[in-house]
Amino acid sequence: MDYYYKCSDCGNTYAITPERMLCEDCSSKQETGRPLRGILEVEMQGKLADCSSIYSVLPIEKKWFPEIPVGNTPLWAPKRLQQKHGFSNLLIKDDTRNLTGSFKDRASWLVSAAALKWGIRHVTVASTGNAASSMAGIGAAAGLKVTIYVPGSIPKAKLVQSLQYGAEVVSVNGSYDDAFRMAMKPDSSEKVLNRNTGYNPLTIEGKKTASFELCHQMSNTPDYIFVPTGDAVVLSGMIKGFKDLQKLGKIGRFPKFIAVQARGSNALARAMEQGDFSEPMKSETIADSIQVEVPACGYYALRELKAHGGGCITVSDDEIRQAQIELSSQAGLFTEPSAAASLAGLLRMKAEIDPEANIVLLASGTGLKDIENAKEAVEKAGRTIIRKEVSDD
Numbered sequence: 001m002d003y004y005y006k007c008s009d010c011g012n013t014y015a016i017t018p019e020r021m022l023c024e025d026c027s028s029k030q031e032t033g034r035p036l037r038g039i040l041e042v043e044m045q046g047k048l049a050d051c052s053s054i055y056s057v058l059p060i061e062k063k064w065f066p067e068i069p070v071g072n073t074p075l076w077a078p079k080r081l082q083q084k085h086g087f088s089n090l091l092i093k094d095d096t097r098n099l100t101g102s103f104k105d106r107a108s109w110l111v112s113a114a115a116l117k118w119g120i121r122h123v124t125v126a127s128t129g130n131a132a133s134s135m136a137g138i139g140a141a142a143g144l145k146v147t148i149y150v151p152g153s154i155p156k157a158k159l160v161q162s163l164q165y166g167a168e169v170v171s172v173n174g175s176y177d178d179a180f181r182m183a184m185k186p187d188s189s190e191k192v193l194n195r196n197t198g199y200n201p202l203t204i205e206g207k208k209t210a211s212f213e214l215c216h217q218m219s220n221t222p223d224y225i226f227v228p229t230g231d232a233v234v235l236s237g238m239i240k241g242f243k244d245l246q247k248l249g250k251i252g253r254f255p256k257f258i259a260v261q262a263r264g265s266n267a268l269a270r271a272m273e274q275g276d277f278s279e280p281m282k283s284e285t286i287a288d289s290i291q292v293e294v295p296a297c298g299y300y301a302l303r304e305l306k307a308h309g310g311g312c313i314t315v316s317d318d319e320i321r322q323a324q325i326e327l328s329s330q331a332g333l334f335t336e337p338s339a340a341a342s343l344a345g346l347l348r349m350k351a352e353i354d355p356e357a358n359i360v361l362l363a364s365g366t367g368l369k370d371i372e373n374a375k376e377a378v379e380k381a382g383r384t385i386i387r388k389e390v391s392d393d
């Protein structure tokens with residue numbers, strides 16, 4: 001197979017090189033405060049005999065990938081949750097089980113392989129937390145130096161996790177969107193590969209692996225896939241995966257993707273409603289991993305959602321807290337608030353969805369990554385600790 005980049009806006013093609021991030025023409029028309037113009041998609045050319053190995057559909061050869069457990073996460077049926085909410089074919093794609101505890105490992109894994117292939121030893125990334133801790137951990141396993149740019153508000157566990165892995169941590173006195181810009185201009189004389197989500201096309205490509213797994217794990221194409229959405233790169237990557245699968249003749253119809261956003265960070269939902277992105281609004285939610293003012297992959301996701309009959313739904317922080325507790329106490333799956341947004345989105349749409357539909361909830365990050373908000377959720381739910389004095393007898 002031959003691989004190259006193709007601009008998702010104008011169709012220009014480019015070779016896959018470390019410097020190439022966006023389409024030259026389209027990115028020159030970038031407006032401030034809007035999603036990235038000129039997002040590049042990886043295109044495959046040639047005849048694919050067999051896509052049973054994920055490596056055969058990725059643009060970097062297998063030998064460059066660090067040998068670590070990334071992807072191949074379980075897809076399982078949460079029986080009590082199914083019964084309680086009346087969805088008999090509800091499944092969870094459990095990406096909390098990745099090496100660093102989040103879906104982001106899929107992108108970090110491909111970017112690490114590319115860095116090793118290109119002989120680049122240093123990777124930078126801006127992140128609200130998970131992309132940082134993911135790149136730090138996967139980079140550590142691959143022997144790369146990693147510099148992360150994070151907003152001051154990052155949950156403590158994600159910060160400590162990154163320091164454990166040995167990353168250089170730059171805490172930016174500003175928002176994630178500010179950190180995103182700073183990571184593009186690292187103070188470094190050596191060659192650096194940028195892993196900013198959406199900006200580096202390999203981040204989208206790496207995330208498509210989840211869709212190939214779903215295709216192998218299920219006998220039917222899912223009717224609905226609920227994806228917690230901030231920058232919309234997880235969503236775009238999974239859609240890209242199904243586009244590839246369709247081209248390869250592996251699926252008959254396209255699943256309906258539902259992007260779930262927090263009410264206080266709903267740029268994509270607003271764009272779906274209004275037809276285009278407007279001035280960014282200040283974002284606020286407990287679901288830090290989906291808190292974004294300008295979604296990097298916004299234009300791409302908006303177009304693809306529309307093209308494939310997808311939708312967007314917003315949920316409140318309280319609904320997210322309740323969904324988090326629901327997943328923990330009905331399924332034994334402790335997720336971070338952003339990951340619980342998938343279930344919150346499904347419950348909000350309950351009336352419109354056929355109880356027999358094949359539904360996949362993406363669980364994108366583990367609950368241990370954000371103990372503060374988990375604690376608040378149990379307190380709000382009235383879960384108390386029984387305190388006892390030790391008696392003498």
Ligand SMILES: *Cc1c(COP(=O)(O)O)cnc(C)c1O
Binds near residue numbers: 231
């Ligand atoms: C990054 C992330 C998301 C959302 O991904 P985007 O590409 O920003 O939309 C959802 N959940 C978790 C746990 C994440 O880390």
